[in-house]
Amino acid sequence: MKRSQCPDVARNTGVKAMNPTDSAKKPESNGSSGEMPTIPIEPYLEMSHAATPTDAGIQIAPPFPMPTPEPAGQAPPPRGFFDRAASILWGFVLPVLLMGGLFLILVAVMPYLLAHWKITDAHAEAETVYTRRRAELKAEAEHADERLALLDKRVQLTSLGFREVARKVLPSVVNLANYREPTKEDLRLADAHKRRLTYDPDNDRTYALQGTGSGLIFKPGVILTNHHVVRGANRLRIFFASGRSIGVDVSACASDARTDLAIIRLPKELPAGLREEAQATALFADSDKDVQVGDWTLAMGSPLELRQTVSQGIVSAKGRLMSLSDVVLVELIQTTAALHPGSSGGPLFDQLGRVIGISVAIATDNGANQGIGFAIPSNTAKKIANLLLTKGEVPRGYLGILMEALPAPRLKAHKIDEGAILITEVVKEEAADRAGLKTGDIIVRVNKNAISRWKTLQHFRQLVVDFEPGAEVTLDIIRADRRRQIAVTLGKRPKEVR
Numbered sequence: 001m002k003r004s005q006c007p008d009v010a011r012n013t014g015v016k017a018m019n020p021t022d023s024a025k026k027p028e029s030n031g032s033s034g035e036m037p038t039i040p041i042e043p044y045l046e047m048s049h050a051a052t053p054t055d056a057g058i059q060i061a062p063p064f065p066m067p068t069p070e071p072a073g074q075a076p077p078p079r080g081f082f083d084r085a086a087s088i089l090w091g092f093v094l095p096v097l098l099m100g101g102l103f104l105i106l107v108a109v110m111p112y113l114l115a116h117w118k119i120t121d122a123h124a125e126a127e128t129v130y131t132r133r134r135a136e137l138k139a140e141a142e143h144a145d146e147r148l149a150l151l152d153k154r155v156q157l158t159s160l161g162f163r164e165v166a167r168k169v170l171p172s173v174v175n176l177a178n179y180r181e182p183t184k185e186d187l188r189l190a191d192a193h194k195r196r197l198t199y200d201p202d203n204d205r206t207y208a209l210q211g212t213g214s215g216l217i218f219k220p221g222v223i224l225t226n227h228h229v230v231r232g233a234n235r236l237r238i239f240f241a242s243g244r245s246i247g248v249d250v251s252a253c254a255s256d257a258r259t260d261l262a263i264i265r266l267p268k269e270l271p272a273g274l275r276e277e278a279q280a281t282a283l284f285a286d287s288d289k290d291v292q293v294g295d296w297t298l299a300m301g302s303p304l305e306l307r308q309t310v311s312q313g314i315v316s317a318k319g320r321l322m323s324l325s326d327v328v329l330v331e332l333i334q335t336t337a338a339l340h341p342g343s344s345g346g347p348l349f350d351q352l353g354r355v356i357g358i359s360v361a362i363a364t365d366n367g368a369n370q371g372i373g374f375a376i377p378s379n380t381a382k383k384i385a386n387l388l389l390t391k392g393e394v395p396r397g398y399l400g401i402l403m404e405a406l407p408a409p410r411l412k413a414h415k416i417d418e419g420a421i422l423i424t425e426v427v428k429e430e431a432a433d434r435a436g437l438k439t440g441d442i443i444v445r446v447n448k449n450a451i452s453r454w455k456t457l458q459h460f461r462q463l464v465v466d467f468e469p470g471a472e473v474t475l476d477i478i479r480a481d482r483r484r485q486i487a488v489t490l491g492k493r494p495k496e497v498r
Contacts, residue, residue, distance in 0.1 A: 130273055133242040137171045141280070144168030148352065161351055165298055166310050168353040171241045171280040172217045173346060175302035176225060179207035179235040200235060202247040207235050214301030214346030215264070216355065220279045223264040224385050225345030226360055227255040230262050238264070239307060240277045246270070254388040258396075258465070259330060260360055261376065261384045282347060285354035287377035291315060291333065299337035299359055299373070301346025313337030313373075315356075320374060321455060322361070330462075332374040333357045339373035348375040357381070396465035397473075397490035400430020405456035406442060414478055419456035420444050435488040438479070445476035465493060 144167045182190070182197055186208040189195035197206050213229030215238070223238060230236060230253050239245045248264060255262030266278055285291060295315045303309050313336035320332045335348060339362050348357040357375025364370045387394045402425035411420060421443040426433050443460070445451065452459040467473060469492035474485050 130242050130244055134277060137241055140167040141171050162298060162312060165349060165351065165353045169282055169349055170300065170308060171277065172282040173241065173300045173308065174215045174217065174223055175239040175307045176213045176215050176229055176345065177237045178210045178212065178230060178233040179237065180210045180232060181234050182206060182208040200247050212302055212305050212342045213344045214342065216347040217278065217281050218263065218385050219281055221266045222389065223266065224358065224381065225262055225264065227257050227260045227262045229345045230255060236264065240274065241308060242277060244273055244277065246274060254392050256384055256388060256394045259376065259380065259384050261381060263385055263388045283354050284378045284382055285350055285356045287356055287379045291318065291350065291356045293317060296351040297335050297337045298349045299339055299343060299346060301343040301359060303340030303342040305342055311338040322374065330376060330380065333377055335373050335375060336371050337373060338369050340369055395469050396493040397467035397469055397471055398431060398493035399464050399488065400427040400432045400491060401425065401437065403457065414442065416444060418450040419453040420451060421460050431488050431491040435486055437486060442478040443475050444478060447473050
């Protein structure tokens with residue numbers, strides 16, 4: 001702003017402008033003169049306050065309103081009882097109650113939270129272990145064939161070969177536990193800590209352990225084992241190579257007591273971790289052509305509840321005729337591989353990892369293993385298992401006669417070198433009656449197969465039941481000292497006939 005304008009401003013505002021030298025020349029007005037006091041305007045123009053011109057001069061508004069002090073000597077109004085009570089309630093009692101309630105809820109819920117955390121952590125750890133073990137088994141099995149082929153070219157399959165065979169086939173071997181409903185005696189012994197009961201989480205029930213055994217994944221979702229392993233069970237539990245297990249009802253079983261074989265169908269909806277393991281099937285050898293005396297063998301199973309146990313031996317003999325029941329005489333493979341209680345139903349492998357038999361029994365005079373074990377040949381096991389799968393039973397041929405073995409003097413009199421069967425009675429309306437067989441006839445051959453002189457009755461039954469119902473067989477007989485042949489169409493053997 002120019003200096004020449006200052007007098008005008010002074011006239012318009014009622015404020016006389018001053019030069020800096022005027023203060024030195026004139027004394028300050030004491031207010032008694034008629035002149036209006038003069039003040040410097042520049043400092044006020046620099047402030048951000050609002051300036052308002054009035055008759056008395058310029059009034060400057062402060063930047064904010066000044067508080068109005070309360071009149072002195074006035075006290076706040078007194079507070080009532082209810083006001084004080086409400087203040088205490090909202091300011092102290094309710095916060096204390098709220099914090100106490102939260103603390104009690106935390107104390108009550110904490111054990112459940114800790115238990116849930118522990119269970120979740122245990123499940124996660126178990127899942128990790130199962131997944132890792134399953135991956136290891138799969139990887140080892142995939143590379144075993146390649147290593148076996150290489151070893152077969154370079155060395156005899158001894159210790160290194162056994163290692164590869166075990167890696168290849170262990171995923172297909174399972175262990176079985178047979179459970180039954182606990183009796184009063186089981187409960188009493190359990191209370192006395194002399195017997196342990198087993199809880200099945202799949203159906204929320206408690207069982208008593210009746211026995212253990214072994215098995216083989218025959219086809220995806222199908223387990224092959226012995227009949228006596230599942231006999232009398234109310235519940236079965238199957239343990240896989242990875243350690244996982246699943247419970248199944250006995251309704252999932254189909255068995256054949258005469259050959260001591262059984263199958264177990266796994267549930268269609270398996271847990272995710274078991275679907276892949278249930279696909280680990282094994283390769284079967286031709287027990288008639290591929291198996292010879294002296295071949296290496298590996299037996300696998302859970303002897304004495306020791307799961308996934310492997311023992312080694314050789315094929316000691318083939319065609320051992322032994323009766324697994326009163327009806328069927330089975331030709332068994334004899335082996336030196338160690339078998340113990342719990343090995344039953346487990347597979348017997350050859351040096352290339354092929355199944356050559358299903359372990360079924362031992363020969364002993366003291367109840368312990370003495371180096372003589374027996375296995376049902378793979379060809380017989382496959383045939384019976386497929387019949388159980390497709391038909392739920394093993395239909396067998398039936399002749400319909402009562403019989404006895406022909407005594408040695410009569411064998412000599414008729415010049416019979418092998419065994420023979422004497423018909424003592426013909427059952428009416430059965431196959432033998434319809435074919436014209438009569439009491440007193442002597443059966444010498446069945447479809448040109450001679451009858452053994454050792455366990456003659458069992459061998460003859462075996463020759464007949466090997467045919468399915470409806471099959472036509474030719475019997476060589478002796479009637480009135482004359483030999484003849486009679487064709488017979490076999491019927492179906494009743495279940496109650498022994």
